[in-house]
Amino acid sequence: MRTPLRGRFTATAAAVLSLALALTLGAQAGAASPDGANGARASAEEIPGTYEVRGISSATQRSVLAAHGVSIDAVDDHSVTVTADKATAKRLRSMGYLLEEIRQAVPDALPQDASGGDFSVTSTPSQYTSYAQMTATVNSLVSRYPNLMHRQVIGRSHQGRDIIAVRMSNNARVDQNRPEVLFSHNMHAREHLTTEMALYLMNEFATGYGQDSRITTMMNTREIWIIPSLNPDGKVWDQDSGSFRNWRKNRQPNSGSTAIGTDINRNFAYRWGCCGGSSTNPASDTYRGPSAESAPETRVLTNFVRSRVIGGRQQITAHIDFHTYSELILWPFGYTYNDTAPGLNQDQLNVFATVGRQMAASNGYRPQQSSDLYITDGSISDWMWGDQGIWSYTFEMYPRTASQGGFYPPGSVINRETARNREAVLILLENADCMYRSIGKPQLCTT
Template sequence: MLTRRVLIAVAAMAGGALLATTASPVTAQPQTETAPDRGVYTVLGADDTAERTAVAGSGVDVLGTRDGAMTVVASPAQASSLRAIGFSLDQIGDFDAMLAERSGGQPRSAAIDEFPAGDEKYHTYAEMTAELQATARDHASLARVSSVGRSYEGRELRLIKISDNVATDENEPEVLFTCNQHAREHLTTEMCLRIVQRFTDGYDTDPAIKQLVDTREILVLPSVNPDGSEYDISGGRYKGWRKNRQGQGTDPNRNWGYKWGCCGGSSGSPSSETYRGPSAFSAPETRAVSNYVNSRVVGGRQQITAHIDFHTYSELVLWPYGYTYNDTAPGMTQTEARRFQDVGRQIARSNGYTPQQSSDLYVTDGSVNDWMWAQHKILSYTFEMYPRSGGGLSGFYPPDEVIPRETARNDAAVDTLLRAAG
């Protein structure tokens, strides 16, 4: 069975067809919360990257991966298909029931746009926007809020720039932090807000912060996917929603233009949680952010030199490439790969995450990190934040009490990347 699983994974990689033909896709209607009869499972036996890619490519929703075990959401047909090729699956719960339990039971009101009771310290889109505007007002010489474009449903994709001469485009390295590409990963928005608060509130009292702000231009985009994030909490009840809100949803982190759909690391089925969209940058959110990054080429030189895209969960520091198992590939020399490794490992020593190349987890294509590096030579990482393992859906919805601890945990990591950007 082991050989058969690996062969299937390799075939998917070679043909780009994935395992969607092996596992029947869930039949989903546009804009529904969840597909019926979906279970949450622990998949055992996914011990290497080819096997994990086979699981991810089957159309299941991968929640987390640790120590050879993957936690996934799967339909009965998908679960049967994985068992048929030799994986062991243990069901740990029902998707809807687990979401309802984590949300505290019944929703408050279908019209309420807020987090479930007990999680009010997380920021809604309106609260996030107000926080950014208040920061720009309170620190007018340091912070300026703009927009890189609009989401599918018309929400502004807010960007805040932090610099000692914020009104001037200085000849300094720019570092971009993006959060909330995946809707249900709300802790990441709090991470971006932590960066904003720390480098503005701390400027006058912390010499290390002042030095970084004086020598860098810090760019923070706290929600790349505001439509999906708002939908995920609508009615005061979590929905486990990952994608944007365009039709049945596109996975923004499979929609970027480099090696889009190339290598079995995304799905062509609109019902899949890793649906890559009909074409690269078909999602207005990824198109807007990529256009902004493209616009930072000034005088033939890309001003953004480093980037972190924050996700949850598994406590990992990941670097390109995701589309290939190889450490080096066209566009990345051995020296460049070694720099990714060295900086990534230094970062991981500061926050206790596990450092690895993205494809060591499983193959992905059309990801933001691969595009940032291949298109612009930006030193681009993904952080998979707290928790290390989630016990199912709870990994995406840690209690709001952990926000201060788990965002501050990355202070030194953020500083390390800012220094490396020089």
């Protein structure tokens, strides 16, 4: 197991986040969802279970398992950790799969964290920034750094919440002709550490401008886009009741079913539903929706990315979609086991792998092509690259395993685990003007 790298969090960032975390519950209630996320507790049937499935050791076996409608959360040499509803778990057991439910650990019985810390791996929703607090924090930062940050609403969720994007540069209010890099977060509701990652990046680049030479150079030569929460309805539902609900999807009802939600990361149009990498069952955590881009949150993201095509050229050159957990850096394609495929030649694969490995060397994550884990279809990174030609990576953040907290590691790791990705983000930004330079072929970059 890799030892997590340590990092720092700026005093200004900590102060802004502390201010946001001090918001009253009344402010959070202002973002209450129509399905009663605040105060109302989900029934037992609505909270999916977490299971270890033993005897699974290959990408093919993992793909077959995922095709039964579970989401694979973490991979070990001979087992996987999955999320599944009780009906799916029962069906898998009847098929001969060895499932053991992973229940929340008792804090006093837990070993020390792998980094040597002495904290419990359990957490509570209040340890993470809520959607209302996130909004307040973003507004505070934009107000404090008006020249470096520009906030815009790029669309709304199914339940009508704002999905915001923040543009950062040395003159953020002006759309400049520069390479653009997009960082998206919180596509899956329960992955709250990714929203903390977004807030960390905004703080780090605002406070580092004029102080840190690399940050200053990037702010002077790039346009950085940050989407802190792509799934605000799911985030509120998972967090704001006071108890985590292990919720992954959005909160969009499904016609003809009592099951709620579409997996946004199986809903993109590129190779949607092509290859057994998503589910047709609305109750599944990997339900791909009735059609590509049927989820409003998916359309918000794709419409925004398409809007960055100016003069026939996509301005966004590189992208990271932050997820949890497993400590991985993944690149396309996810829909096929083949290393290269139509739309991904050997030079392009070499670029993905070279920059991916450079970033992994900085944060200790494991770099690999997405399908080396298991087949997925309709994913954001496949769409970003296959449809838009954007060099797109998926980061699976801390922890490595479910035993370290899974989707809900303790709030005490937030500063360390967000700062852990600082160097990786800078590596991508520095390569974003000509990714082919990483393999010694800058002549392949278009001008």
